Amino acid sequence: MKKVLVPGDEVPGSASNADGVYSENGKHYASTILLESNGRVVPLKGYYVPIRGDYVIGIVTEERFSGYTIDLNSPYEGQISSRDLREELQIGDVVSAKVVSVNEVNEPVLTEVRLFSGGELLEVDAVKIPRVIGKNGSMLQLLKEYTGADVFVGKNGRIYLRNGNLALASLAIMKISREAHSSGLTDRMMEFLTQELRNNGDKK
């Protein structure tokens, strides 16, 4: 049985280390809205807070003297130093980058910057990113296989698509986001992609 938990609801000890759970006096409680199923919980809503090592997708919002400010779909903006770049960036550019460090107030410094051009940028709630990737990358693999698109997933809830059937790929990702916490998702997505491809093929 699945159940929606709200802040303050007790969660089973088996889920004490999950995101959206806090502990007090040896008991564990939800801090955000969670879905509970068989002693496990997943957050249904949350904010992206940068963590060192994360790969993220950002949008350039400001050019400064020595670098750029990057919007990360987060309360915190990233910084890129000009020294780490081979080319100049423009405001509005979409980039992928790695969080190389985060200071004590959550502000990340980004490196390994790659500029994207063309393609399409999608945004989903960051808590749903694990489902877009799937177990051992299985969902990503499925998406690539069926749509022929290159899919870049940022931990901050942004997904960049390039080449292949972009329309089908974005449709599929929005469906994953909507149904992120239902079981049998991979099978259902396979069915969906097959069906959609068959329908489109008919039209052609």
Add this chain to the structure above:
Amino acid sequence: MILEEIKEDYIKELLKQKKRIDGRALDAYREIKITKDFIQNAEGSAIAEVGGTKVLAGVKFDIMTPFADRPDEGVVMFGSEFSPIAHPDFNAGPPDENSIELARVVDRGIRSAESIDVKSLFLEEGKVLGVFVDLYILDHSGNLIDTAGLAAMSALKNTKIPKVEDGKIIRNEFTGKLKLVREVAVTTFEKIDGVIIADANSEEEVASEGRMSLSTSSDGFVCSAQKSGKAGFSKQELMDLIDLSSEKSKELLRHI
């Protein structure tokens, strides 16, 4: 302020041993002093001092139109001024939320206690006496609310009602003293690391996580309450504070 923040750890360390930075018991007030009739041009006034905190209350009367829903009652209004002379962080300008809260907490205590017989301030249809109580903070060393409440009560207790002739107030002529139906004092308690203390000084206020102000009357009623600050209070803590407030309000009212 910086110094007060540095003292925070020390205050908390002492409180673990039920001790306070100035050596007082947890429920003890600082020395209280009242100076009556300080402003002769006002119909009533008093300076209340609690430790190093000084608040001047002035009471003035004016002729007013009553509120539509209370046509036979005088109007009582409270204001407060956090004068820049009282603290380095106070700036001139419109009242901020702390100033508004202070005036409203003192106001609600005295209003709910029905201390002032507002019906006695009725003059004729459409005309009543308005009582303006202004709370002037002169020196801020913590616990402004209780000091202001005490200043207000003292000033009101020594207020003379001006003579009214032909719909005008004759200043400096009086018809008698303002009668107080019930005396009330506001008592404020601060919670620091789970320990509750009375009459916090300014260092203790900086360390405080939560505040409970209770106005209790001399005949034992709770007349108003205001919880402020981040920390919560349990029901038991509140019940204990009601008892303590009753005791302390009697002590405070002895000075007026």
Add this chain to the structure above:
Amino acid sequence: MALLNKDGSRLDGRGVTDLRPLKITAGVLNRAAGSCLIEWGRNKVLAAVYGPHEVFPKHLTNPRRALINARYIMAPFSSQEEHGRSGPNRRSIEISKVARHVFENVVFTERFPKTMIDVHMEVLQSDGGTRVSAITAASVALADAGIPMRDLVCGVSVGRVDGKLVVDLDKYEDNLGESDVPVVISPRTKELLLFQLDGLLSKKEVSEGLDMIFEAANVIREKQVQALADKFKDVDSGDLQ
């Protein structure tokens, strides 16, 4: 003017512990990070949460935690009586302050240093108990936004009317009754996070009144939980198994 019927019931037919009809809907606004509409008796209050975002004005920035910017305000047309002035007044500034303290208690502000979280509470129609309605709604809006909190707080008022303690006073009971005690609690810890009182009450009455509030809070929390479960049940719609 009697405020209770001969059989001890209230003028609108409620018993002393009965709440007015209460409806809570989460996620009613598109642009806000989280939102909630509460309809409680004739009260209608809309709560919206924005942020965490950069602090404005900047000099207030706290490197250790997020600031809560709580704003309670009444629309000029909200009252059954005269047209009110728009914008904050002394009453709404005081209520905004104590509402802020409630959220400072439950929100994990330390997880979002150097930011600000806006909690807007707009009273569109008022009928007594607007501050507790507003905070109850704002709590749902914060959860809807995904802001981490220790608990979903809720509030209700208790007061003495014709010598009897009653829960959830309407405007009429509030105006003509002998006292009004709006309270917001954390149901998980039973702590009082907002506690205001006006009117003459004995210690015993305060104690009994609080017990009535704890009881009523169970009902209110259930409605809050239902509102959030309704909003988020969509995520489960694909579940065919």
